[in-house]
Amino acid sequence: MNLNNATITELHKLLTDKAISATELTQHFLSRIAENDSEINSFITITPEVAIEEAKAADLVLAKGQHTMLTGIPMAHKDIFCIEDIRTTAGSKMLANFIAPYTSTCIEKLRHAGTVTLGKTNMDEFAMGSSNESSYFGPVHNPWDKTKVPGGSSGGSAASLAACLCVASTGTDTGGSIRQPASMCGLTGLKPTYGRISRWGMIAFASSLDQAGCFTRTAEDAAILLEHMAGHDSKDSTSLNLAVPEFTAALSEPLAGLKVGICSDYFKEGLEPEVENLVMDGIKELAKMGAEVVEIELPHTKFSLSAYYVIAPAECSANLSRYDGVRYGYRCKDPENLEDLYKRSRSEGFGSEVKKRIMVGAFALSAGYYDAYYRKAQQLRRLIKNDFVSAFEQVDVIVGPTAPGTAFPLGAKTNDPVSMYLQDIYTIAASLAGVPAISIPVGLSKGMPVGLQLIGNYLEEAKLLRVAHQFQQQTNWHQQQPQSNLL
Amino acid sequence: MNIPTGWQIDIGLEIHAQLNTKSKIFSGASTLFGSEPNSQASAVDLALPGVLPVVNEAVYAKAVRFGLGVSADISRVSAFDRKNYFYPDLPKGYQITQMDLPIVSGGHIDILLEDSTEKRIRITRAHLEEDAGKSLHEAFDRYTGIDLNRAGTPLLEIVSEPDIKSAFEAVAYARKIHQLVTYLNICDGDMSQGSLRFDANVSVRREDSDTLGVRTETKNLNSFRFLERAIYYETVRQIDRLEAGRSVAQETRLYDHNKDETRPMRSKETATDYRYFPEPDLLPVIITDETIAKIKAEMPELPTQRQQRFIEDFNLAATDAALLANDRNLADYFEATIKNSQDPILSANWIKVELLGHLNRDAVSITDSPVSAIQLGDLVALIQAGTISGKIAKDVFAALWTGETSSAATYIEQHDLHQLSDPSALEPLIFDILKANPKQLEQLRSGKDKLMGFFVGQVMKQTQGKANPQEVNNIIKRLLQETV
Numbered sequence: 017m018n019l020n021n022a023t024i025t026e027l028h029k030l031l032t033d034k035a036i037s038a039t040e041l042t043q044h045f046l047s048r049i050a051e052n053d054s055e056i057n058s059f060i061t062i063t064p065e066v067a068i069e070e071a072k073a074a075d076l077v078l079a080k081g082q083h084t085m086l087t088g089i090p091m092a093h094k095d096i097f098c099i100e101d102i103r104t105t106a107g108s109k110m111l112a113n114f115i116a117p118y119t120s121t122c123i124e125k126l127r128h129a130g131t132v133t134l135g136k137t138n139m140d141e142f143a144m145g146s147s148n149e150s151s152y153f154g155p156v157h158n159p160w161d162k163t164k165v166p167g168g169s170s171g172g173s174a175a176s177l178a179a180c181l182c183v184a185s186t187g188t189d190t191g192g193s194i195r196q197p198a199s200m201c202g203l204t205g206l207k208p209t210y211g212r213i214s215r216w217g218m219i220a221f222a223s224s225l226d227q228a229g230c231f232t233r234t235a236e237d238a239a240i241l242l243e244h245m246a247g248h249d250s251k252d253s254t255s256l257n258l259a260v261p262e263f264t265a266a267l268s269e270p271l272a273g274l275k276v277g278i279c280s281d282y283f284k285e286g287l288e289p290e291v292e293n294l295v296m297d298g299i300k301e302l303a304k305m306g307a308e309v310v311e312i313e314l315p316h317t318k319f320s321l322s323a324y325y326v327i328a329p330a331e332c333s334a335n336l337s338r339y340d341g342v343r344y345g346y347r348c349k350d351p352e353n354l355e356d357l358y359k360r361s362r363s364e365g366f367g368s369e370v371k372k373r374i375m376v377g378a379f380a381l382s383a384g385y386y387d388a389y390y391r392k393a394q395q396l397r398r399l400i401k402n403d404f405v406s407a408f409e410q411v412d413v414i415v416g417p418t419a420p421g422t423a424f425p426l427g428a429k430t431n432d433p434v435s436m437y438l439q440d441i442y443t444i445a446a447s448l449a450g451v452p453a454i455s456i457p458v459g460l461s462k463g464m465p466v467g468l469q470l471i472g473n474y475l476e477e478a479k480l481l482r483v484a485h486q487f488q489q490q491t492n493w494h495q496q497q498p499q500s501n502l503l
Numbered sequence: 504m505n506i507p508t509g510w511q512i513d514i515g516l517e518i519h520a521q522l523n524t525k526s527k528i529f530s531g532a533s534t535l536f537g538s539e540p541n542s543q544a545s546a547v548d549l550a551l552p553g554v555l556p557v558v559n560e561a562v563y564a565k566a567v568r569f570g571l572g573v574s575a576d577i578s579r580v581s582a583f584d585r586k587n588y589f590y591p592d593l594p595k596g597y598q599i600t601q602m603d604l605p606i607v608s609g610g611h612i613d614i615l616l617e618d619s620t621e622k623r624i625r626i627t628r629a630h631l632e633e634d635a636g637k638s639l640h641e642a643f644d645r646y647t648g649i650d651l652n653r654a655g656t657p658l659l660e661i662v663s664e665p666d667i668k669s670a671f672e673a674v675a676y677a678r679k680i681h682q683l684v685t686y687l688n689i690c691d692g693d694m695s696q697g698s699l700r701f702d703a704n705v706s707v708r709r710e711d712s713d714t715l716g717v718r719t720e721t722k723n724l725n726s727f728r729f730l731e732r733a734i735y736y737e738t739v740r741q742i743d744r745l746e747a748g749r750s751v752a753q754e755t756r757l758y759d760h761n762k763d764e765t766r767p768m769r770s771k772e773t774a775t776d777y778r779y780f781p782e783p784d785l786l787p788v789i790i791t792d793e794t795i796a797k798i799k800a801e802m803p804e805l806p807t808q809r810q811q812r813f814i815e816d817f818n819l820a821a822t823d824a825a826l827l828a829n830d831r832n833l834a835d836y837f838e839a840t841i842k843n844s845q846d847p848i849l850s851a852n853w854i855k856v857e858l859l860g861h862l863n864r865d866a867v868s869i870t871d872s873p874v875s876a877i878q879l880g881d882l883v884a885l886i887q888a889g890t891i892s893g894k895i896a897k898d899v900f901a902a903l904w905t906g907e908t909s910s911a912a913t914y915i916e917q918h919d920l921h922q923l924s925d926p927s928a929l930e931p932l933i934f935d936i937l938k939a940n941p942k943q944l945e946q947l948r949s950g951k952d953k954l955m956g957f958f959v960g961q962v963m964k965q966t967q968g969k970a971n972p973q974e975v976n977n978i979i980k981r982l983l984q985e986t987v
Contacts, residue, residue, distance in 0.1 A: 097553075098552065106552065116551075116553075118546055118551070215553075215555060216555055217554075220553065220784075222783075223783035223784050224783035250557065251555060251557060253555065253556070253557050253558070253784065253785050253786050254784065330780060331783055334596065334597050336596075337596020338550040338595050338596050342591050342649070343594060344549075344551070354591065354647075378587075381587070382776050382778055383778075386779075386780070390780060
């Protein structure tokens with residue numbers, strides 16, 4: 017069996033059958049990273065010693081038969097999650113020297129379940145970007161076409177999995193940062209309900225939107241991961257105090273009777289025709305499987321992007337104030353006085369996209385503009401939420417494209433911020449509402465992957481995963497591989 | 504220098520009371536004062552990447568207590584906001600506070616004016632927030648040291664309406680708040696540790712003007728005296744400027760107690776736009792009616808109620824009752840004393856004169872008194888029973904104070920200090936003294952009553968203070984009559 021693109025489920029069987037050890041599996045992926053990542057640049061930090069140590073521990077657990085589904089599964093983690101004693105940079109020069117003194121709850125849980133940490137993946141600086149080009153550690157190359165971007169901000173996590181450098185990876189999604197790169201790299205990318213996974217130890221971009229999630233090869237793998245990542249955390253007041261459902265339990269239920277909503281706003285100008293065709297084919301496939309397709313309206317969803325680009329920068333402008341050169345992180349050389357220390361540490365430590373958003377956010381919050389921008393954006397957010405609440409009274413899931421197009425060439429949009437921001441036009445509404453959403457592969461357009469987005473009601477990840485899983489039983493788009501993997 | 508006439512002064516106070524919780528408002532770190540710098544700064548207090556605040560729910564009950572203590576409205580829903588500004592002792596670059604929806608709003612407290620009338624000061628609001636750390640500018644050449652032990656200490660900021668019309672009223676109000684928060688056991692009230700700090704908003708206007716003048720805010724006053732001086736200085740400064748035809752700038756000022764003057768803060772430190780917005784890391788604070796009812800039921804007796812009870816139940820003079828009830832710890836001490844002494848008035852006297860005298864002399868607080876309420880109660884009981892004289896009792900008290908003994912009764916036994924009240928023992932002694940002082944005896948007989956004191960004094964001297972003065976008096980009078 018080819019280990020490269022095996023799923024968690026498949027590898028779990030190999031591990032428990034003793035066909036392979038966790039150490040061998042880990043070494044396999046470490047070798048692949050060493051051989052292939054120079055062309056992809058998906059890792060900022062590789063942690064072979066930690067990985068081997070964890071793999072050996074996993075082998076002991078497997079030998080005792082005390083394993084979970086994740087014991088010995090090598091994973092890559094977005095470099096936004098703090099892991100004790102490992103450098104955690106958030107893709108920024110500001111934190112290029114920051115060794116985290118504690119571990120985020122989400123990663124702690126995955127490690128507790130027996131996963132192996134291969135390293136920390138590249139990302140847009142502080143998760144701000146849709147192409148992974150704002151990283152201080154250089155752009156990530158899409159394994160499907162290395163002249164193209166992998167999407168962002170979790171571009172490294174997506175590319176590492178697409179290039180078969182890990183078995184699954186973590187990401188964070190603030191406005192589409194898991195779903196859009198999953199779409200562009202031909203992966204399953206899940207953003208759960210806001211609050212489903214603890215944010216403790218996850219470096220904040222926009223607190224009311226940030227949500228951890230994962231990249232996997234299948235919806236089934238995503239269900240397995242989510243069962244271990246989710247759960248209430250007393251260290252995060254916004255984490256949901258609810259029992260974690262068995263997401264894997266309902267996967268096999270057929271789709272008969274399921275109501276799938278489509279919204280015309282998701283098929284308007286700006287959507288590449290070939291992407292639209294593939295998405296429509298995907299919807300037909302769902303109908304063939306027994307789902308009923310219903311037209312729905314999300315009247316305020318067209319305001320999503322505008323509301324998002326006020327709220328997210330506003331929150332980030334405060335969240336990033338702690339990077340001041342005083343206690344840790346980058347500090348400018350020879351500051352003359354306090355103001356100079358602040359100005360130069362922040363000017364030199366942050367990249368241009370981050371600075372742009374801090375300024376936009378500070379402006380939106382400033383006296384005299386708050387009502388016109390921040391308050392109005394929050395009002396829109398409420399209306400967008402209400403749209404979803406009404407829609408889910410009619411349908412079980414909402415389906416549409418994840419991104420307007422396929423991966424674009426590196427550098428193509430770096431000077432066109434609006435076009436870059438439009439990458440998230442279909443993903444942002446779910447982020448603002450806090451509902452779960454998933455992107456799954458739905459075909460190839462000119463050889464590049466296209467994603468289908470499924471949006472679910474609050475806490476209904478199980479239903480989303482079931483629809484995605486059933487779709488993946490009938491299609492093989494999720495099994496497609498970049499040519500480079502096959503060489 | 505007096506305040507010129509023809510002017511009205513309007514003062515509003517913002518009082519920061521540190522709530523006496525064991526751990527900080529948003530982290531589990533200790534709030535203990537005086538530890539090694541930065542030894543009580545957790546990852547949250549240091550604002551490391553990825554940390555999140557979690558509210559220490561003990562602060563809610565304390566804020567509610569305060570609200571009930573000043574007859575205010577308790578918000579069933581309140582919320583935290585971020586106040587953005589850069590300063591090295593503010594690690595996150597924003598302070599978590601309550602802007603739009605404070606936990607307490609409305610309310611009032613009555614102060615006593617110089618003419619003994621009462622005046623009501625309205626309280627606008629009281630909200631929860633976190634304290635900043637400390638910047639240490641002195642000890643490090645060209646550098647500033649940052650101690651984040653205090654960062655995240657819970658504060659209740661109590662904001663008054665500009666109802667205060669003089670420095671005297673401001674101090675009376677501040678003292679009343681101090682008394683209340685210590686009574687409610689929500690703040691230890693230790694000014695030397697910064698547990699209560701004042702910002703004074705001061706403006707002046709012509710007496711016939713209906714609109715408030717331009718105000719200045721003098722920040723971080725940490726004693727009643729500095730509060731008084733700073734307001735006085737600001738008042739005179741503002742009036743002087745206006746009378747000279749100049750204007751008052753709206754600005755933040757600092758009081759320099761060495762020079763007894765206020766100065767503008769460097770403009771850099773006076774951020775003008777705090778860009779408040781709702782704190783997305785915290786959920787709204789919900790206080791239910793049941794919670795409020797429960798806290799209400801557990802409210803301690805307030806100072807005015809206690810003072811009244813001291814007068815009614817113990818027959819104390821109003822001034823003594825006020826003195827004792829003023830400080831919760833002193834009032835507790837008094838009540839513990841009378842449990843043993845069974846004599847409230849005598850106990851009150853002993854606390855007022857001897858105990859407070861010693862506490863003041865040695866600058867010791869009532870909670871650290873070397874003489875416990877039980878010890879003093881026992882001592883007062885011995886005086887009351889006539890076992891020792893008041894004079895001897897002072898010596899016994901001194902011995903308790905220095906720690907020479909831990910029990911009045913034992914000390915009296917060991918040093919044979921029992922009061923001499925037996926006439927058969929005292930009479931020969933007094934007879935001898937009368938005989939030995941014929942001149943004074945003659946004067947006493949001729950009606951010079953003050954000579955009585957002389958003879959009692961002599962007897963006390965002879966008996967090393969052990970004689971019962973009342974009994975000595977009686978015997979002298981009887982002997983005078985008998986020998987007539």
